[in-house]
Amino acid sequence: MRFNFNFRKTATSTTVNHEGAVAYTLTPQIELYAAVATAALSDQFYEKADTRLARLRELVAQNEPLFVAQLAVYARERLYLRSVPLVLAVELARLHRGDNLVSRLIARVVQRPDEITELLAFYAQANERNGRKLLNRLSKQLQKGLALSFNRFDGYQLAKYDRAGVVRLRDALFLVHPTAKDAAQQMLFDQLVRGELPTPYTWETELSAVGQREFATAEARAAAVAATWQELIGSGKLGYMALLRNLRNILEANVSEDAMEKVCATLADRFAVARSKQLPFRFLAAYREVSALPSGRVGRVLTALETAIGHAAQNLRGFGPETRVVVACDVSGSMQQPVSARSKVLLYDVGLVLGMLLQSRCQHVVAGMFGNTWKRISLPQGQVLRNVQEFYRREGEVGYSTNGYLVIKDLRQRREVVDKVMIFTDCQLWNSQNNGDTLAAEWRAYRRAVAPQARLYLFDLAGHGTTPLAVREADGVALIAGWSDKVFDVLAALENGGSALTEIEKITL
Incomplete structure (x- = not known):
C-alpha cells in the first residue's frame, strides 16, 4: 500500500483544539505516534475511548504499513504498552497484503498468552464478527503470527493466562492451529484443550x-x-x-x-x-x-x-551543568483525568513524574506549574516522588486554566536566557484571560529578542492530534509523546539531529 504524499513534510495548517483555541495539525506519522504513545483506550476528558479507537484506525490507513508495524513494536517494547500494539496489528492485517509483515509483527508484539485472546477479540470486533463467524476467513498472516506466538509459551504461562473472556485460549488454539514444536508442547496443547493444565504457582x-x-x-x-x-x-x-x-x-x-x-x-x-x-x-x-x-x-x-x-533517569544525557532548563507542568482541569478507567493516576500525575525525573538530572533548572498563572517552585534534587507530592499539595495555587504562554512570557520579561523549555501537557492550551497572547507568539518573541538558540519541547500526554504551535525544526519546536521514561530516548535523538520518528524507524522486524 503506497501513498503519494511526503511523510517528512511538517504540517503547519491551523485548526482549533478542544477548547476552541487556535491549534496546529500534525503529519499523519506524528499524529499516529502521539495517539499511540498516549493510548490507554479509555475515556479521557476530551475524547471517548471509541472516538480514539476510530481515529487510530483512520490514521493507520493514512500511513505506510512498515511505519505502522515499527510503531507497534516501539509501543510494545519501548513504551511498555499492551493493547494499542494489538490494535495496530489487527488494523494492518485488514489493510495490508502481499508479504509477511503482519505475521512478523504479531509474533513480535504478542508477548503473553492473554494477548493472543485479546487480539482475536479485537479482530472479531474490528471485522464485525462474533461467535462462529470468527472462524471464517481469519487472516492467514494473522494466523501464522499467532501460531508462532503459541510456540513460545510454556505450560506455566498458558495456565496463568488461561482466563475467561470473549475468546478463551482453548478457542484460540482451535482458530490458529499451531503446530507443536515437539511432543512435550503437544501434550501441553492437549491439556489446554481438556482444561487440565496444572494450576500455576502464583x-x-x-x-x-x-x-x-x-x-x-x-x-x-x-x-x-x-x-x-x-x-x-x-x-x-x-x-x-x-x-x-x-x-x-x-x-x-x-x-x-x-x-x-x-x-x-x-x-x-x-x-x-x-x-x-x-x-x-x-x-x-x-x-x-x-x-x-x-x-x-x-x-x-x-x-x-x-x-x-x-x-529511570540515569541514562538521561545532554543536561550538564552548563545546560539551562525550564520544566513546566500543566495542572489544568483537563489534566486531572485518570490514565485509564481502573487507575487512580491522572495525566497530571504523569506530567509531574516525568517533569520531576527530568528535574532530578538537570544541574541548572527552573521547575514550576501553570494553570491560570505560572509559578516557579524550588525543590531539592534526587527526590522525584516526594517532589511530585509537593506539587500535588500546591497545585491549587495556580488555578486550573491552561495559560501555558505565561511560562515563556515570564522568561521574556525577565530576559532570562535558557537552552531548553520542557512543557508537560495535553496540548489543549487556551488563554483564559482573552488578551490575545498565545504560546506561539510568545515563543517567537522570546527567541527573537532573548534566546535565538532556545528549543521548546512539548511532551504530549494525551495525543489529541493538535499542538498549540507548529512543530518545526526551524522554530526550535519538537513534539515528544508518551508516559514511559523511554520518551527521554526521543529527547536524546532530537539532540542528535533526529526527530520523534527516529527512534521508531530504528526498529527492525
Whole structure:
C-alpha cells in the first residue's frame, strides 16, 4: 500500500483544539505516534475511548504499513504498552497484503498468552464478527503470527493466562492451529484443550488457598497470611509488578524483618527495575498507597521507591551543568483525568513524574506549574516522588486554566536566557484571560529578542492530534509523546539531529 504524499513534510495548517483555541495539525506519522504513545483506550476528558479507537484506525490507513508495524513494536517494547500494539496489528492485517509483515509483527508484539485472546477479540470486533463467524476467513498472516506466538509459551504461562473472556485460549488454539514444536508442547496443547493444565504457582493462587482454609482464630489466619507472603517473597517468584502493587498488603501482613529487607532490596535493585519495564507513574501510585500507612517500616519502603524511580533517569544525557532548563507542568482541569478507567493516576500525575525525573538530572533548572498563572517552585534534587507530592499539595495555587504562554512570557520579561523549555501537557492550551497572547507568539518573541538558540519541547500526554504551535525544526519546536521514561530516548535523538520518528524507524522486524 503506497501513498503519494511526503511523510517528512511538517504540517503547519491551523485548526482549533478542544477548547476552541487556535491549534496546529500534525503529519499523519506524528499524529499516529502521539495517539499511540498516549493510548490507554479509555475515556479521557476530551475524547471517548471509541472516538480514539476510530481515529487510530483512520490514521493507520493514512500511513505506510512498515511505519505502522515499527510503531507497534516501539509501543510494545519501548513504551511498555499492551493493547494499542494489538490494535495496530489487527488494523494492518485488514489493510495490508502481499508479504509477511503482519505475521512478523504479531509474533513480535504478542508477548503473553492473554494477548493472543485479546487480539482475536479485537479482530472479531474490528471485522464485525462474533461467535462462529470468527472462524471464517481469519487472516492467514494473522494466523501464522499467532501460531508462532503459541510456540513460545510454556505450560506455566498458558495456565496463568488461561482466563475467561470473549475468546478463551482453548478457542484460540482451535482458530490458529499451531503446530507443536515437539511432543512435550503437544501434550501441553492437549491439556489446554481438556482444561487440565496444572494450576500455576502464583501469588494469587497461594493467597487464595490460604483464604479458603478454616482457622480457629483471626490471629492464626493473620499468621498464615504473613507466612504465605514470606514464602512468596523468599521464593523469588513474586514478580516486580506484583511486589509493587502489593506493598500495602505486605506491610499490613507484618511480615518478618528478613522478608522486609528482601522487599526493599528488590524494589531498589536497578536490574530488577529495568527488567520489570514499569511505567514511572506506577512508582507514584505505590508511593501514595504506602505513605498513608501507620507502619514504622513505611520510611524504608518510600526510600526504596525513590531509589527505584531514580534508576529511570540515569541514562538521561545532554543536561550538564552548563545546560539551562525550564520544566513546566500543566495542572489544568483537563489534566486531572485518570490514565485509564481502573487507575487512580491522572495525566497530571504523569506530567509531574516525568517533569520531576527530568528535574532530578538537570544541574541548572527552573521547575514550576501553570494553570491560570505560572509559578516557579524550588525543590531539592534526587527526590522525584516526594517532589511530585509537593506539587500535588500546591497545585491549587495556580488555578486550573491552561495559560501555558505565561511560562515563556515570564522568561521574556525577565530576559532570562535558557537552552531548553520542557512543557508537560495535553496540548489543549487556551488563554483564559482573552488578551490575545498565545504560546506561539510568545515563543517567537522570546527567541527573537532573548534566546535565538532556545528549543521548546512539548511532551504530549494525551495525543489529541493538535499542538498549540507548529512543530518545526526551524522554530526550535519538537513534539515528544508518551508516559514511559523511554520518551527521554526521543529527547536524546532530537539532540542528535533526529526527530520523534527516529527512534521508531530504528526498529527492525
